[in-house]
Amino acid sequence: MDSVRSDPSDSFLALKILVAGGFGAGKTTLVGSVSEIRPLSTEEQLTEAGRPIDRLDGVEGKTTTTVAMDFGRISIHEDLSLYLFGTPGQNRFWFMWDELAQGALGAVVLADTRRLQDCFPAIDYFEHREIPFIVAVNCFDGARSYSETSVAQALDLDPQTPVVMCDARHRASGKEVLISLVEHAGRVHEDRLAAGGPMI
């Protein structure tokens, strides 16, 4: 670690935003609509939960599997970029979330009103770790039949947690989702400072 230097000229800032939600909620679509999307692959240890799914017959020595995540960059200016990470949805990849969540500015939880319960695990995760997040309801064609308030109630959200409606396919809508998140993260941070929260 002693070879890691703090150089005042190193002004490039990379901010991380997570995009979570159930399978098929539109994570890939959202990352793709607002940024240049590409895969990020990781080699991960196979967990017990993964064993029934990843066939190991004949490859008993195999203990890792490749996981591809959605990844996208939004350049704000030369020294500041946002990076979006689509969190892998399947339960067997939970172990990756801790690293992804470390130091994240915040998270977008995408919800599909036809399967609201799919986003409970993500909401629980971010609430317990006190990571600022918003819920973005992805309105598929004709699916906009619930209000922000009813979604917030159904998900039992804290009153401060914003719920926004979006169409993840459209760049303008995706941008508004990210803006809502950044504004919310700023408010959460100010509140923590005002409450005398820990300054690390």
Added chain:
Amino acid sequence: MSDSTPHWYDDDAGPVVRLYAMTAGRARPSSEAFDLMAVVRAQPREAGEVDETVLSPEQRELLALCSREPRPVAEIASDSGLPLGVVRVLLSDLLTAGQIRVSRPVPPAQLPDARILREVINGLRAL
């Protein structure tokens, strides 16, 4: 002759070289510096100052990816097409060899500086 020989593998078979052959079997980097958002940049140097032939092709590629502008580890991994774990090991070699510098990510409690967040919001609006 080779043209008529059917290939018994295709791209789906993955890389022919096993991934950790590139890292001499190491699965963990020697340094903990390589957080996903740790910013890596190539050390500026005079032409001919460094003997790049001692680097593996993959190390040279990673070095090239952070030569023009600083980039976080995650982006270098994504652009190289190599898995994150492999990239971390290779970057730690480059760090030890003095070929790159790494800036630790800003601690979470300092991240949402109001001025920076305003820049982000304005930047998103202008997209």
